[in-house]
Amino acid sequence: MSFQTRITKLLKVQYPIIQGGMAWVADYHIASAVSNAGGLGLIAAASAPADFVRDQIRKVRELTDKPFGVNIMLMSPYAAEIAQVVLEERVPVVTTGAGNPGKYIPGWKEAGITVIPVIASVSQAIRMERAGADAVVAEGCEAGGHIGELTTMALTPQIVDAVSIPVLTAGGVADGRGIAAAFMLGAEGVQVGTRFLAAEECNIHANYKQAVLDCKDIGTTVTGRTTGSPVRCIKNKLAREIVAMEKKAGADQDEMEKLLTGSLRAAVVDGDDKMGSLMAGQVAGMINKIQPAKEIIEEMFAETAKVLSGAAGLLKN
Amino acid sequence: MSFQTRITKLLKVQYPIIQGGMAWVADYHIASAVSNAGGLGLIAAASAPADFVRDQIRKVRELTDKPFGVNIMLMSPYAAEIAQVVLEERVPVVTTGAGNPGKYIPGWKEAGITVIPVIASVSQAIRMERAGADAVVAEGCEAGGHIGELTTMALTPQIVDAVSIPVLTAGGVADGRGIAAAFMLGAEGVQVGTRFLAAEECNIHANYKQAVLDCKDIGTTVTGRTTGSPVRCIKNKLAREIVAMEKKAGADQDEMEKLLTGSLRAAVVDGDDKMGSLMAGQVAGMINKIQPAKEIIEEMFAETAKVLSGAAGLLKN
Numbered sequence: 001m002s003f004q005t006r007i008t009k010l011l012k013v014q015y016p017i018i019q020g021g022m023a024w025v026a027d028y029h030i031a032s033a034v035s036n037a038g039g040l041g042l043i044a045a046a047s048a049p050a051d052f053v054r055d056q057i058r059k060v061r062e063l064t065d066k067p068f069g070v071n072i073m074l075m076s077p078y079a080a081e082i083a084q085v086v087l088e089e090r091v092p093v094v095t096t097g098a099g100n101p102g103k104y105i106p107g108w109k110e111a112g113i114t115v116i117p118v119i120a121s122v123s124q125a126i127r128m129e130r131a132g133a134d135a136v137v138a139e140g141c142e143a144g145g146h147i148g149e150l151t152t153m154a155l156t157p158q159i160v161d162a163v164s165i166p167v168l169t170a171g172g173v174a175d176g177r178g179i180a181a182a183f184m185l186g187a188e189g190v191q192v193g194t195r196f197l198a199a200e201e202c203n204i205h206a207n208y209k210q211a212v213l214d215c216k217d218i219g220t221t222v223t224g225r226t227t228g229s230p231v232r233c234i235k236n237k238l239a240r241e242i243v244a245m246e247k248k249a250g251a252d253q254d255e256m257e258k259l260l261t262g263s264l265r266a267a268v269v270d271g272d273d274k275m276g277s278l279m280a281g282q283v284a285g286m287i288n289k290i291q292p293a294k295e296i297i298e299e300m301f302a303e304t305a306k307v308l309s310g311a312a313g314l315l316k317n
Numbered sequence: 318m319s320f321q322t323r324i325t326k327l328l329k330v331q332y333p334i335i336q337g338g339m340a341w342v343a344d345y346h347i348a349s350a351v352s353n354a355g356g357l358g359l360i361a362a363a364s365a366p367a368d369f370v371r372d373q374i375r376k377v378r379e380l381t382d383k384p385f386g387v388n389i390m391l392m393s394p395y396a397a398e399i400a401q402v403v404l405e406e407r408v409p410v411v412t413t414g415a416g417n418p419g420k421y422i423p424g425w426k427e428a429g430i431t432v433i434p435v436i437a438s439v440s441q442a443i444r445m446e447r448a449g450a451d452a453v454v455a456e457g458c459e460a461g462g463h464i465g466e467l468t469t470m471a472l473t474p475q476i477v478d479a480v481s482i483p484v485l486t487a488g489g490v491a492d493g494r495g496i497a498a499a500f501m502l503g504a505e506g507v508q509v510g511t512r513f514l515a516a517e518e519c520n521i522h523a524n525y526k527q528a529v530l531d532c533k534d535i536g537t538t539v540t541g542r543t544t545g546s547p548v549r550c551i552k553n554k555l556a557r558e559i560v561a562m563e564k565k566a567g568a569d570q571d572e573m574e575k576l577l578t579g580s581l582r583a584a585v586v587d588g589d590d591k592m593g594s595l596m597a598g599q600v601a602g603m604i605n606k607i608q609p610a611k612e613i614i615e616e617m618f619a620e621t622a623k624v625l626s627g628a629a630g631l632l633k634n
Contacts, residue, residue, distance in 0.1 A: 140468060141468065142467070142468040142470055151457060151599060153490070154534070154599035154600050172470025178502070180628070181498035183628065184498040184500075184624050185494050186494060217438055217471070217472070218466060282471035283470075308501075309632065311629070314322075315622060315626065
């Protein structure tokens with residue numbers, strides 16, 4: 001069972017699944033594990049310097065000869081340098097977030113790099129298709145970390161109708177039911193972040209991992225809705241304080257900023273589950289065990305097959 | 318093709334689809350049209366007096382001999398009276414929102430009424446199953462009107478895992494792709510609101526209907542997130558003013574309340590598309606024409622069959 005779509009052909013992978021480019025989380029360990037398991041692992045460049053990213057790329061290559069990618073956060077001060085690094089290192093796939101990668105796309109395409117921007121609206125998707133993107137990830141607001149406004153159910157079909165390039169769904173996908181639903185909505189692949197937080201090969205602090213396992217359905221919230229920078233994370237002391245500040249008359253943006261600065265690093269590296277930013281999607285409530293990435297992927301697609309087979313039963317009724 | 322599930326058996330309908338109990342919108346016209354087309358039409362009791370609701374019930378019965386339902390908004394000052402009216406009138410199905418219908422359920426069940434609360438979290442669903450509900454509608458925050466926090470993709474499978482009674486999905490369902498996705502997530506039916514705003518038999522003002530047709534993917538917003546009463550509606554002057562007030566330091570709740578009072582009636586009855594509350598879901602961007610309810614339902618399920626058949630193709634690859 002391999003679920004061949006335009007995405008598996010484009011990425012040259014067995015399963016149409018990309019691991020999310022989670023800042024501070026997506027390093028060479030999890031990226032190589034996902035790629036070795038037949039998905040596409042990603043290194044998150046986030047706000048890291050170019051040399052760090054180059055080092056990560058080389059480390060992935062030591063651990064896998066399968067395709068992998070780099071996610072470039074375009075608001076990073078190092079974005080332009082990293083855009084050059086992926087060229088020099090001939091990274092197979094680049095995904096982008098937090099900005100318009102238009103100016104880099106011609107160079108990347110010329111070097112044979114597959115380019116997949118993460119988008120959250122129809123107009124962004126159309127702009128990216130025109131700029132030469134090979135596919136887009138349509139990310140719903142149930143996802144963890146920085147989010148847009150539309151949900152996966154509403155966004156995916158509207159993007160599929162708006163562009164001809166293949167679409168991957170991100171947000172709300174934690175098991176085979178989510179993958180099958182994404183296929184029904186017209187997606188040809190998925191990007192999964194939160195479930196890989198619980199991968200054995202995911203190098204986040206044990207406290208962060210435990211917070212994901214403990215998280216219930218209503219266990220996440222969104223900070224920064226009033227400041228124009230919405231971020232989904234698990235409810236903890238930090239999240240509650242920020243949300244309370246946003247509801248209060250005269251919310252002080254500087255004070256909020258002070259609380260948030262370094263808070264993701266505090267969660268990932270130091271395991272601060274009180275004042276760290278435990279970014280995770282709404283599907284955290286469905287994730288209850290730590291597993292190797294390979295087991296996660298194989299389990300997800302075995303369930304997808306089972307669920308899709310059930311569809312045939314519905315038709316017979 | 319009839320898609321028999323536990324929901325079609327429970328409701329004694331041809332298609333597993335309920336029309337949303339939209340306040341001021343869901344009257345006997347649209348309810349009877351949906352029921353006659355093989356779905357389950359609903360009358361919204363909203364904040365209307367009991368006699369008004371009784372009159373609506375009798376009018377539905379003049380227009381159809383098929384099953385139909387009443388949606389009871391439990392915060393209504395008339396909720397207790399209406400709970401009695403549905404008993405006296407032997408309404409086949411009752412759905413509930415905005416509260417806990419627990420105290421009414423034994424009486425309704427004894428009278429043979431099918432009870433389906435609308436819920437937005439796992440704990441609510443479990444509570445309703447224990448109270449004797451026959452099914453639940455799991456409503457995602459992409460829906461129009463009053464909403465919870467979880468999206469349909471994240472909510473549906475978590476509810477399906479938590480209860481044994483059948484689950485319907487609401488929010489994000491505007492076509493056959495949405496229905497097929499809901500099935501994949503484990504739902505056995507759907508509740509659809511926004512698409513029926515564009516039904517010929519929907520008696521909302523032409524300006525409101527036009528606003529739904531004109532709405533783009535990012536055309537809705539949520540008011541009342543900071544006040545604990547989030548409502549999704551189409552962006553217009555009213556919505557922009559409320560959202561701006563909520564972001565401003567020292568937002569005045571009384572002033573907001575003054576703007577919102579009567580604003581749904583202004584949209585539905587008077588066609589005020591500037592200061593009326595044009596409640597609609599994120600799928601409004603997918604709705605581009607006015608059709609009879611019967612055509613909408615048959616088109617949606619024909620597409621569901623097509624999409625589910627495509628699933629078989631994916632499995633063969």
